[in-house]
Amino acid sequence: MNNAVELDDLPVATLQICQGVVRAANAEACRMLGRDVDWLIGRDAADLLDENDGEMLTLALGGGVIDRLVVHLVADLGGTSVEVQFGPTHEHGRFATMRDVTELLAARRRAEDLQTELRHLATHDALTGLPNRALLRDRLDQARRRSQRFGFRFGVLFCDLDGFKKVNDEHGHEAGDAVLVETARRLERVLGDHGGTVARFGGDEFVILFEGDDDDRALGSLASRVIEAITHAIEFEGHHLSVGTSIGVAVPSGEATSDALLAAADSAMYAAKSRGKGCWEFAARDAAAA
Numbered sequence: 597m598n599n600a601v602e603l604d605d606l607p608v609a610t611l612q613i614c615q616g617v618v619r620a621a622n623a624e625a626c627r628m629l630g631r632d633v634d635w636l637i638g639r640d641a642a643d644l645l646d647e648n649d650g651e652m653l654t655l656a657l658g659g660g661v662i663d664r665l666v667v668h669l670v671a672d673l674g675g676t677s678v679e680v681q682f683g684p685t686h687e688h689g690r691f692a693t694m695r696d697v698t699e700l701l702a703a704r705r706r707a708e709d710l711q712t713e714l715r716h717l718a719t720h721d722a723l724t725g726l727p728n729r730a731l732l733r734d735r736l737d738q739a740r741r742r743s744q745r746f747g748f749r750f751g752v753l754f755c756d757l758d759g760f761k762k763v764n765d766e767h768g769h770e771a772g773d774a775v776l777v778e779t780a781r782r783l784e785r786v787l788g789d790h791g792g793t794v795a796r797f798g799g800d801e802f803v804i805l806f807e808g809d810d811d812d813r814a815l816g817s818l819a820s821r822v823i824e825a826i827t828h829a830i831e832f833e834g835h836h837l838s839v840g841t842s843i844g845v846a847v848p849s850g851e852a853t854s855d856a857l858l859a860a861a862d863s864a865m866y867a868a869k870s871r872g873k874g875c876w877e878f879a880a881r882d883a884a885a886a
Contacts, residue, residue: 603620603625605622606622606624609624609694610625611636612688612689612690613657613689613691614688614690615689616641616658617638617641618637619637619689629674643670646670649665649668652667653680657682657689657690662682663681665682666679676698677698678694678695679695680692680693680694681695719731719734721795721796724779726795729795729797731795732805736805736854736858739805739807740857744851748807748808749809749810749811750806750809751846752847753803753804753815753818753819753822753861753876754845754846754858754864755803755804755865756800756802756841756843757800757840758840758841758874760772763775767832767835771833771835771837774837779802780794782825782826783804783825785825786818791807792805792808793805804818804822810848815878819843820876823875841874842866842868842869842874844864844865845861845864845877845878846879865877
């Protein structure tokens, strides 16, 4: 196969490229590129492609090693994505067959986006967008491993809303959802640039993984800021919705599991509620032991 007539017998778009210049093109290539054969012959093949892809094509043609590329045509030629497959190098240059893969790549991106969305849904709460219980446990496990191996310090704040049932009973579940969403945003703002995670544990329970410190004063200060942030009324359809929060604080002890740490913080939260709500309570330092 060494002339344009023979190329026209091929059902796939094909160019003959010698020393980087198009020497022949079949009818299918002309159709794909939207140009006649006289326009194509004598033109640098790299000029048919976006600048970066043109450089890749030049390298592929010069090295004779690469046999397949996905490149993008210049906008004047439609800007489509094209898979180029090269034949072996010979005295007439190389034959390059072209296949439009624009839709294929778009479908692949849609599939990848769907997979990303599904992974997000599996690890995040649908209402608030916060990490869910599964992702929290994973991050707690990572924090524990860093703590045991490198002495990394962290603490857990278990927050339960006070007065949330009253909001739901008096104003409906949409109001309750609005409170949960706003609570999530406020917790994120309080944590700010400090290392850590705010997660929705379930219902009206939230957990803060506070990384980088396990000092009682630092954790107590964070708990106080959370309580202050939550107590401000939330506006919803002309109503002022008021909730508070009770917080249990725990730090790891020994080879504490994530479940033991969460259970200790949960118990301390109930102790705070029994003390009058709207306050925080520390778990005993050995309460989160394995």
